[in-house]
Structure formats: C-alpha cells, structure tokens
C-alpha cells in the first residue's frame with residue numbers, strides 16, 4: 001500500500017512521491033479489529049458530549065441500535081446522576097484518565113450499572129482541552145446485584161442470630177412469670193371465701209386476682225412474641241417429604257375457623273384436585289398459610305364492604321410447580337408497601353399487636369423450600385399472596401436418602 005503525493009514542480013511538470021504505508025494500514029486494521037471484537041463497550045464522545053463512535057459491544061449494551069452514535073451522553077445516564085457526572089466529564093477534557101461508576105438507562109427503562117474507565121482524547125499535537133473522551137465501559141449490574149443480595153442475607157443472618165439470642169434469654173424468665181402467675185391465680189387465699197373474711201375483704205381479693213390475671217395474660221403475649229422471634233431466627237433446614245399443600249391449607253383454615261367467623265369473613269376454598277405433592281416440611285407450610293390467613297383476616301377486620309377470603313391451589317402445566325393463592329377483599333397495600341411487607345419488623349399494626357415478623361418468617365420458609373412468595377395488590381382492591389413451591393419429583397427421593 002502506498003500513499004501518492006503529486007505536487008507541481010516550479011520548472012514545470014510535477015513531482016510524484018511514493019510513500020509505503022503498508023505497515024500503518026496493517027496496524028490500523030489490527031486496532032480496528034481489537035476495538036470491534038472487544039467485550040467491553042467502547043465509546044468516543046466529542047466536545048459536546050455526543051457519541052461519535054460506538055463499538056458493537058456498546059451498541060448491544062445500550063439497546064439503541066445504530067442510533068447510539070449521535071446520542072448525547074446525557075441521554076444515556078440515569079437522570080438522577082447526569083448533572084454531576086457530566087460536569088466531571090467536561091472537567092476531564094482538561095485532565096487525565098478517570099474511573100467511575102454510574103447507572104445508565106436503556107430506552108426500555110432497564111437500568112445498567114457500569115464502570116467507566118475514561119481518558120481525554122487529543123489529536124496528535126493538540127494542546128488545551130481535549131476534543132473528546134474515550135470511554136471503556138464494563139457492565140457490573142449482575143455483580144453488584146449479587147453483592148447486594150449477599151449483604152442483605154448476611155444482615156438478616158446477623159439479625160437472626162441477635163434476635164435468637166435475645167429471645168432465648170427472655171424465654172426462661174418468661175416461663176417463670178407464666179408459671180408463677182398461674183400458681184397465683186390458683187391460690188386458694190385469693191379465692192372468694194365461703195363466708196366473710198375480716199382480714200382481706202372480697203373486693204380486695206378480686207382486685208388481686210385481676211392483677212394476677214393481667215400479669216398472666218401479658219406474659220402469654222410476650223411469650224408469643226418470643227416464640228415468633230425464635231421462628232425468625234431458626235436456622236434448621238426444613239424436614240421435607242412429599243406434602244399435600246391442600247392439607248396444609250385446610251389445617252391452617254381449621255385453626256382460624258372460629259376467629260374468621262367472628263370477624264364476619266366468608267371463606268371460599270377452591271383447592272385443585274390431583275395436586276402434585278410439594279417437597280416440603282408440612283408443619284412449616286401450615287405456618288406459612290396460617291400467617292397469610294391471619295393477615296388477611298386482620299386486614300379485613302376493620303374494613304367496610306364484603307369480607308371474603310379466597311384460597312386457591314393449582315399446579316403448573318408441567319406439574320413441576322405447586323401454586324397457592326390467599327386473596328382477600330381488604331384494603332390492599334399502598335404503592336411501595338408491597339416491597340416492604342416482607343421485611344422483618346415491618347408492621348402497620350398498633351404496638352404490642354404485630355411483630356412484623358409473620359411475612360418475613362413465611363417468605364424465609366418458602367425460600368428455603370426453593371419456592372417464591374409475592375404479593376399482588378392494588379389499593380382498595382384487596383391483596384393476593386402467591387406462593388409457588390417446587391413439586392416433589394423423583395430427584396427428591398434421592399435427596400431424602
């Protein structure tokens with residue numbers, strides 16, 4: 001490959017210069033290949049911050065097709081970050097290389113977490129502010145999400161340990177208070193005397209009895225909370241066997257029957273027949289449904305309008321997943337609340353009435369079973385909690401050995 005330069009000669013005619021540039025062309029071709037096949041996304045922006053070059057990895061990453069070239073950088077960055085970030089990029093045209101992390105948005109709204117390694121781009125011999133910036137971008141979305149999940153799990157595990165320790169410590173004294181208050185309640189001295197007693201009159205005896213009864217009642221409430229905390233903190237792996245989800249639901253419904261009746265809730269159960277068994281700990285499953293049913297009942301208790309609890313079960317078409325739904329006609333969840341209800345200690349119930357652990361414990365149980373739990377709700381339209389569990393298959397039989 002040669003460069004040809006033709007210039008007029010003062011004496012007439014012209015001078016032709018041949019310059020062998022094969023080596024440069026080969027080098028440029030090699031650079032092009034490196035850039036185009038790079039796994040990292042590479043972008044070049046001009047003075048105004050408009051993308052003037054994007055390698056194929058960048059085109060794939062941003063989901064804008066060829067229109068990526070010509071897009072302003074500001075349109076690629078999450079609106080919450082674009083102000084300060086663009087200021088930094090502009091500043092960089094005067095300085096050196098920079099590494100930073102930012103969130104980009106695709107036209108469909110998906111967010112990407114990216115690490116950018118950028119450098120000002122100057123033409124040969126150019127001084128002053130660079131004419132552009134070259135950026136190499138690495139997609140760390142999955143990495144960051146996994147790290148966050150791990151941190152969240154570790155936080156929960158630490159919290160579980162702490163809570164478990166405290167609950168354990170509380171358990172013994174509480175058991176003592178319960179037993180003593182029971183003894184006190186049964187104390188003959190506090191019973192109404194057959195005939196008048198001059199030392200302690202009947203009214204005082206009754207007052208003392210009421211006090212003992214209150215101590216007993218409050219201690220029982222505290223014991224319930226402690227037992228919930230211990231559930232939350234429990235570390236043991238579930239003891240699984242092929243379990244009929246319908247049975248677990250029926251048992252949970254039976255436990256709440258009178259209370260549901262009292263709250264004026266009509267129960268409809270549409271339990272699928274020939275349901276594949278779930279690979280589950282029957283007792284824990286029952287606890288999950290008990291929590292969901294109790295929550296629905298509480299949500300509807302103070303709610304005007306029809307009070308219906310609908311429990312439905314079924315299997316996926318391939319019978320690999322057993323699905324159960326607990327739906328109510330209560331007030332539903334406020335926007336944004338759906339994400340919070342599974343957090344431990346999130347409760348909207350008055351002090352002393354809810355621990356906010358019911359759903360955290362239930363979601364934990366379902367997760368340990370390899371299943372999922374989610375809520376579908378619109379304010380005013382009730383809430384539907386959906387539990388999906390893996391069905392027991394031949395592979396579980398081997399696990400069980």
Ligand SMILES: Nc1ncnc2c1ncn2[C@@H]1O[C@H](COP(=O)(O)OP(=O)(O)OP(=O)(O)O)[C@@H](O)[C@H]1O
Pocket residue numbers: 228291295296299328330331332333341342346347348349353354355356357358359360382383
């Ligand atoms: N079916 C439902 N309808 C409306 N809100 C609900 C429903 N189920 C749960 N919630 C909301 O989620 C919160 C958390 O529920 P969770 O079961 O974890 O705790 P809790 O019921 O408040 O207390 P606990 O179950 O420990 O006694 C509730 O306080 C309530 O605000």
Ligand SMILES: [Mg+2]
Pocket residue numbers: 291294295354357358359
């Ligand atoms: Mg609850």
